[in-house]
Amino acid sequence: MTExxxxxxxxxxxxxxxxxxxxxxxxxxxxxxxxADRNVASQLVGKPMPQFSLPPALPGRPGLDSKLLTNGKxxxxxxxxxxxxxxRVEAPQLEALAKAGVPIEGISVRDTTEALQGFLExxxxxxxxxxxxxxxxxxxxxxxxxxxETYVIDGKGKIVYQHIGEIRPEQLGLIMNKLQExxx
Amino acid sequence: xxxxxxxxxxxxxxxLAALQLVAGAMGLTARGSSLGAVVRPVAxxxxxxxxxxxxxxxxxxAVTDLSVKLVALxxxxxxxxxxxxxxxxxxxxxxxxxxxxxxxxxGGFVAxxxxxxxxxxxxxxxxxxxxxxxxxxxxxxxxxxPFDRLSPVxxxxxxxxxxxxxxxxxxxxxxxxxGYVGLSIAFxxxxxxxxxxxxxxxxxxxxxxxxxxxxxxxxxGITAGSYWAYYELGWGGWWFWDxxxxxxxxxxxxxxxxxxxxxxxxxxNALRAWTVMLGVVAFSMSMIGTFLVxxxxxxxxxxxxxxxERGTFILGLLxxxxxxxxxxxxxxxxxxxxxxxxxxVSREGALVFNNVMLSAILGIVLFGTLYPLxxxxxxxxxxxxxxxxxxxxxxxxxxMLVVLAIGPLLxxxxxxxxxxxxxxxxxxxxxVAAGIALVAIxxxxxxPFLGMALAAGLAWASVLPLRERNLRRxxxxxxxxxxxxxxxxxxxxxxxxxxxxxxxxxxAVKVGDVTTVGPWGVKLDSIEPVAGPNWTALEARLxxxxxxxxxxxxxxxxxxxxxAPPQQTSESALLTRWNGQLYTVLGGxxxxxxxxxxxxxxxxxxxxxxxxxxxxxxxxxxxLGRVKTDVRRxxxxxxxxxxxxxxxxxxxxx
Numbered sequence: 001m002t003e004x005x006x007x008x009x010x011x012x013x014x015x016x017x018x019x020x021x022x023x024x025x026x027x028x029x030x031x032x033x034x035x036a037d038r039n040v041a042s043q044l045v046g047k048p049m050p051q052f053s054l055p056p057a058l059p060g061r062p063g064l065d066s067k068l069l070t071n072g073k074x075x076x077x078x079x080x081x082x083x084x085x086x087x088r089v090e091a092p093q094l095e096a097l098a099k100a101g102v103p104i105e106g107i108s109v110r111d112t113t114e115a116l117q118g119f120l121e122x123x124x125x126x127x128x129x130x131x132x133x134x135x136x137x138x139x140x141x142x143x144x145x146x147x148x149e150t151y152v153i154d155g156k157g158k159i160v161y162q163h164i165g166e167i168r169p170e171q172l173g174l175i176m177n178k179l180q181e182x183x184x
Numbered sequence: 185x186x187x188x189x190x191x192x193x194x195x196x197x198x199x200l201a202a203l204q205l206v207a208g209a210m211g212l213t214a215r216g217s218s219l220g221a222v223v224r225p226v227a228x229x230x231x232x233x234x235x236x237x238x239x240x241x242x243x244x245x246a247v248t249d250l251s252v253k254l255v256a257l258x259x260x261x262x263x264x265x266x267x268x269x270x271x272x273x274x275x276x277x278x279x280x281x282x283x284x285x286x287x288x289x290x291g292g293f294v295a296x297x298x299x300x301x302x303x304x305x306x307x308x309x310x311x312x313x314x315x316x317x318x319x320x321x322x323x324x325x326x327x328x329x330p331f332d333r334l335s336p337v338x339x340x341x342x343x344x345x346x347x348x349x350x351x352x353x354x355x356x357x358x359x360x361x362x363g364y365v366g367l368s369i370a371f372x373x374x375x376x377x378x379x380x381x382x383x384x385x386x387x388x389x390x391x392x393x394x395x396x397x398x399x400x401x402x403x404x405g406i407t408a409g410s411y412w413a414y415y416e417l418g419w420g421g422w423w424f425w426d427x428x429x430x431x432x433x434x435x436x437x438x439x440x441x442x443x444x445x446x447x448x449x450x451x452x453n454a455l456r457a458w459t460v461m462l463g464v465v466a467f468s469m470s471m472i473g474t475f476l477v478x479x480x481x482x483x484x485x486x487x488x489x490x491x492x493e494r495g496t497f498i499l500g501l502l503x504x505x506x507x508x509x510x511x512x513x514x515x516x517x518x519x520x521x522x523x524x525x526x527x528x529v530s531r532e533g534a535l536v537f538n539n540v541m542l543s544a545i546l547g548i549v550l551f552g553t554l555y556p557l558x559x560x561x562x563x564x565x566x567x568x569x570x571x572x573x574x575x576x577x578x579x580x581x582x583x584m585l586v587v588l589a590i591g592p593l594l595x596x597x598x599x600x601x602x603x604x605x606x607x608x609x610x611x612x613x614x615x616v617a618a619g620i621a622l623v624a625i626x627x628x629x630x631x632p633f634l635g636m637a638l639a640a641g642l643a644w645a646s647v648l649p650l651r652e653r654n655l656r657r658x659x660x661x662x663x664x665x666x667x668x669x670x671x672x673x674x675x676x677x678x679x680x681x682x683x684x685x686x687x688x689x690x691x692a693v694k695v696g697d698v699t700t701v702g703p704w705g706v707k708l709d710s711i712e713p714v715a716g717p718n719w720t721a722l723e724a725r726l727x728x729x730x731x732x733x734x735x736x737x738x739x740x741x742x743x744x745x746x747x748a749p750p751q752q753t754s755e756s757a758l759l760t761r762w763n764g765q766l767y768t769v770l771g772g773x774x775x776x777x778x779x780x781x782x783x784x785x786x787x788x789x790x791x792x793x794x795x796x797x798x799x800x801x802x803x804x805x806x807x808l809g810r811v812k813t814d815v816r817r818x819x820x821x822x823x824x825x826x827x828x829x830x831x832x833x834x835x836x837x838x
Contacts (some may be wrong), residue, residue, distance in 0.1 A: 014513070014518060015458075015514045016516055017513065017514075018510040019570045021468075024554070025499065025503050025507070027554065027557055028475070028499060028557065030557075031481040031482075031557045031560070032499065047308060052210070063734070083690070083780065107655050112690060114691075114778070115692045118778055129472070
C-alpha cells in the first residue's frame with residue numbers, strides 16, 4: 001500500500017488554472033470581435049463531386065448516380081425533403097429553372113415514398129432523377145449542413161457553387177450566373 | 185411609479201453592496217475593525233432591496249405596463265397571467281435582475297445564519313460576495329436597465345416566444361439560477377478562506393450546505409430542462425450537447441466534485457487547496473456558461489437576445505472576478521498545506537478518483553463547447569456534437585461509475601479490497617447477467633451496452649452502504665448518498681435503454697388509417713380544430729393500443745398557431761407506461777387528406793428524469809441531515825451558555 005504524496009503542489013501547477021483561464025479570455029475576445037459570418041461553406045466547393053449511387057426514391061423514376069453528372073453539361077443537384085418547410089418555399093423557383101431547361105437532380109433526405117409523392121404533387125416536380133438518401137450519408141459526404149441545399153455542378157462533375165437554404169425568387173439570377181460559369 | 189421604485193431599490197442595493205465591500209475589507213484591518221460590525225446587517229438589507237426591485241419588475245409585467253420598454257418588448261396583454269409573470273425573467277434584463285437578486289438574497293442569508301467561521305473569514309467572504317454582486321449591479325444599471333421607460337407608449341406588446349409559454353419552462357430558469365448563483369456562496373467562501381488562510385474542516389462544514397443547496401437546484405433545473413426540451417421541442421431527444429445545456433452541466437460537474445472533496449476536507453482535513461480551487465471553479469463555470477450563452481459567441485438552439493456589447497461587458501466582469509480569484513489562489517495556495525495523508529485504497533482515494541474523473545469530464549465538455557471557436561481561429565468551421573461528447577465523456581464516466589460502486593464501502597484512511605470483495609459479488613453478477621442478456625438480444629451498441637450493465641450492478645451496489653446498519657439510526661446524509669447514487673443507476677439505465685431500443689417512425693396517414701410503432705398500434709381517428717387563450721390549433725385525435733389486446737387510449741398531439749407573435753409550434757402528446765413512453769407529433773397536412781405523424785416508442789425513457797429527481801432527493805436528505813446537526817449543535821451551545829450564566833448568578837448570591 002503506497003502512501004500518496006500529500007506534499008504541497010508544485011509552484012507552476014498552482015498558476016495553471018489562471019493561465020488556462022487567460023487562454024479562454026483571449027479565445028473569446030477573438031470570437032467577440034470577429035466579423036459575424038454564420039454561413040457554413042462546404043469544403044468541397046471547387047472539388048469533384050464525391051462518388052455515390054443512390055437508389056430510386058420513387059417507383060418509375062431513376063435514382064441518382066454521381067457518374068451521370070459527368071456528361072459534359074452543368075447540373076443542379078438539390079437536396080430536399082418532404083418534411084422541410086423551406087423546400088416548399090423554393091419549389092416554384094426550381095420549377096422556373098426546370099422550365100428554363102436546367103437539368104435538376106434531386107436527393108431526398110430521410111423521406112418516405114408516400115410523403116415524397118405527396119410533396120411533389122402539391123409543390124410541383126422539377127426533378128429528372130431523385131435518389132433516396134435514407135440515412136443522410138450522401139448529404140454528409142457533400143458537406144451539407146441542412147435541407148434545402150443546392151449544388152451547381154459543372155460538366156466534369158466539379159462542384160462550382162453551394163447554395164445554403166432555400167433559393168428565393170431574387171436569387172434566380174445568381175443561380176443562372178453560376179450555371180453559366182459552370183458551362184464555360 | 186412602480187418601475188421607478190424598482191430602479192431606486194436597485195441603485196440602493198448597489199450602493200449597499202459597495203458599502204459591504206468597503207466595510208468588509210476595512211474590517212479585516214486593525215484600524216477599521218469596528219466597521220466589521222455593519223457588514224452582516226448591510227448584506228441582509230442589500231438582499232432585501234434587490235428582492236424589492238425584482239418584485240417591482242414582476243408587478244409591471246403582471247399588469248402589462250407597456251410604458252416600460254422591457255414589458256412592451258416581451259409581453260402582451262392577452263397572455264395568461266402566469267406567463268406574464270414568467271415573462272419577467274424570460275428575457276435578458278429580467279434574468280440578470282433575477283441573478284443579482286439571488287446573489288443578494290444568498291449573501292444576506294449567509295450573513296444571517298452562518299456563525300461558526302472565524303469573523304475575519306466571514307468578513308472576507310461577504311466582501312467577496314459584494315465585489316461580485318457589484319459588477320453585476322453595474323452591468324444592470326449601465327448596460328441593461330430593466331426599468332427603462334418607452335415613449336410614446338405602444339398600444340400592444342410584442343408577446344413572448346410561444347415555445348416559452350409553458351408551465352415547466354416558466355419555472356425552469358429560476359430553478360437553474362438558484363443553482364448557478366447559489367454557487368457564488370462557495371466562491372465567496374473560497375475567497376474568504378484564501379484571504380485569511382483558514383482552510384480546514386470548519387470551512388468545509390460551513391461551505392457544504394450551501395454547495396449542497398445550489399447543487400440540488402442545479403440538478404432539478406437540468407432534469408426539468410431536459411424533460412422540457414424533450415416534450416416541447418417535438419424532436420424526441422432529451423439531451424443535445426447544445427452549448428446552453430453544456431453551460432448548465434459544467435457547473436453541475438464542478439459542484440458535484442466540490443461536494444465530494446468538501447466531505448474529504450470536513451471529515452479528514454485533506455484536499456485543502458483542491459477544495460478551495462473547486463469552490464472557485466464551480467461558480468466560474470456558472471459565469472462562463474452565462475457568458476457563452478448571452479454573448480451569442482456560440483451558435484445554439486437557445487436563441488437569447490444576443491448583443492456583442494453586453495458580451496464584452498460580461499467578459500470584463502469574468503476576467504476581473506475569475507482572474508482575480510485564480511490569482512489569489514495561485515498566491516495563497518502554496519501556503520495552504522495539503523493536510524492529512526491517506527492510502528490509495530481508502531474512502532479518500534476513491535473520492536479523489538471521483539474528483540479527477542469529474543474534472544476530466546468537465547474539461548472535455550468545456551473543450552468541446554469551445555472547440556468550434558478554437559477551430560474558427562484557424563479558419564475552419566466545425567460543430568461538435570454527440571459523436572465527440574458521448575464516447576469522450578464515457579471514457580471517464582465508466583471508470584468513475586465502477587469506483588462509485590466500490591468507494592462508499594471503503595473505510596477512511598486505509599482499507600483493503602479483500603475486506604469488501606464479498607459484498608461486491610452480487611453487483612458483479614448482476615452486471616455480467618445484464619451483459620449476457622443484452623448480447624442475447626443483440627444489436628446493442630457499445631455505450632448503451634456498458635451503460636445498462638453498469639446500471640444493473642450499480643443499482644445493487646449503491647444500497648450496500650446500508651447493510652449492517654440499523655436503518656432507523658442511519659444518519660440522513662448516508663441515506664442521501666445512497667439514494668443519489670441509486671438515482672445515477674436509474675438515470676443511466678434510462679439513457680442507455682433509450683439510445684439502444686428507441687423506435688422512430690415518420691408516416692403520412694389518412695383519417696382512419698392504422699400504423700404501428702414498436703409494440704403500439706396507432707389509428708388516426710380525426711383531425712379537429714381547437715382554440716386556446718392565445719392560439720388556435722389542429723389537433724390529431726389518435727387511438728392507440730399497446731400490443732394486440734391492450735386497452736385503447738386517446739392521444740391528442742397538436743400543431744399550434746400562436747398569433748402574438750405569429751408562430752407555429754408542435755405540441756407533442758405523450759403516453760407513459762411503466763416500461764416506456766409513446767411520443768407522438770402532428771406534422772403538416774399533405775395532399776388528399778394525408779397527415780404527417782412522427783411517432784416514437786421509447787422504452788424506459790422516463791427513468792432518465794426519475795433518476796435525476798432521485799439524485800436531487802438524495803441531496804435534499806443530505807442537506808436536511810446537515811442542517812439538523814447544525815441546529816442541534818447550536819441548541820447545545822446555547823444550553824451550555826445558559827448553564828454558565830446560571831452558575832455565575834448563583835455564585836453572586838450572598
